[in-house]
């Protein structure tokens with residue numbers, strides 16, 4: 123095979139191979155390899171392979187710059203499972219909002235506005251009402267709605 127064809131083939135099969143490496147492999151000068159590539163409209167300055175990272179959710183390899191796979195991994199990363207400080211019902215909140223809470227040094231999280239308000243009311247009344255399981259169910263529903271509407 124002609125050196126010319128070898129150069130072309132190497133480039134076509136190795137998108138990230140440097141021109142210098144191609145030249146070395148074919149046994150021609152870098153200048154010559156470059157000329158051949160240019161004549162054939164091929165890349166002479168190939169991009170570096172993307173830095174590979176491990177997904178923050180599933181720990182598999184990804185080239186995503188945020189280190190998250192599209193789809194489920196990103197979804198799971200952006201939703202944090204919390205437990206309401208008042209009704210103890212688990213709910214999900216966006217990572218962004220949770221981080222805002224951390225910055226504000228908030229100790230308690232509430233699944234819904236109503237949980238927060240009920241907690242405040244109870245605190246001011248000094249009325250230590252026992253947790254009502256019926257209310258928990260209602261709040262849980264609100265919390266789920268919250269997940270879809272507010273985040």
Ligand SMILES: [Zn+2]
Pocket residue numbers: 177178179180181182190191195
């Ligand atoms: Zn992943």
Ligand SMILES: [Zn+2]
Pocket residue numbers: 206207208209210211232233234237261
């Ligand atoms: Zn709650």
